[in-house]
Amino acid sequence: MESEELLNLNNGEGGENKAKKVSPLVSLEKDLTFYAESIKEVAVEIMVEGISSYPIFIAHQHEVNIGEIILNRAELNTEWTIQASTLEEFVQKGIINPDKKEHFLKSYKKPDAFMCIFVVVPEGANFVYYPYSK
Numbered sequence: 001m002e003s004e005e006l007l008n009l010n011n012g013e014g015g016e017n018k019a020k021k022v023s024p025l026v027s028l029e030k031d032l033t034f035y036a037e038s039i040k041e042v043a044v045e046i047m048v049e050g051i052s053s054y055p056i057f058i059a060h061q062h063e064v065n066i067g068e069i070i071l072n073r074a075e076l077n078t079e080w081t082i083q084a085s086t087l088e089e090f091v092q093k094g095i096i097n098p099d100k101k102e103h104f105l106k107s108y109k110k111p112d113a114f115m116c117i118f119v120v121v122p123e124g125a126n127f128v129y130y131p132y133s134k
Helices: 003-007 024-048 087-092 098-107
Strands: 055-060 068-071 081-086 114-121 124-131
Touching: 024 055, 024 068, 024 081, 024 114, 055 087, 081 087, 087 098
Parallel strands: 055 114
Antiparallel strands: 055 081, 068 081, 114 124
């Protein structure tokens, strides 16, 4: 899923003018732009050290029990905390079903050009691929 889809930029509400609530994902895009260089460094480190060929970053505003914190929103005065993980940990913890691993790999974008972000919000969670430079 692309960031535009999660941000609901093309609002197809059939002409109804509902009061728009600003999505928290708008602030995520701002933070990802700010964090991009640091996230890319960690992704490269994960791959070069042979930890995984598939780094995954978790973006959240609460607390999650996967990966390691690399960018703490409280320390950086931002909206989102980012944790680093891998495809292997996602499979091990059952977030990605082993039967769905191949399907996930087919949609996984080049980690040197895109960060793979697992966005966790109160309504649920989903994968987003966000380019390192926009």
